Amino acid sequence: MKFADIMFMLVVISGLATLGVLFAGLVGMARGPADSLERAKGSNRLMWWRIRLQLLTIGLIFLWYLAKQSG
Secondary structure, eight states, X not given: OOHHHHHHHHHHHHHXXXXXXXXXXXXXXXXXXXXXXXXXXXXXXXXXXXXXXXXXXXXXXXXXXXXXXHO
């Protein structure tokens, strides 16, 4: 298995993780009272995880592109 293939699988996994956190945040926003402090903290925590996972995914896409060009 080539390095580019491994990188592509990591891109797919991180993309799916990002999508999962996004949907968890949407479900969390749809449930509970609108003025709940706990809901706001949970939503903020999920938003930061989504941003981190998006950054990871973009970085992996870049590394996958480089691996694909060199191999």
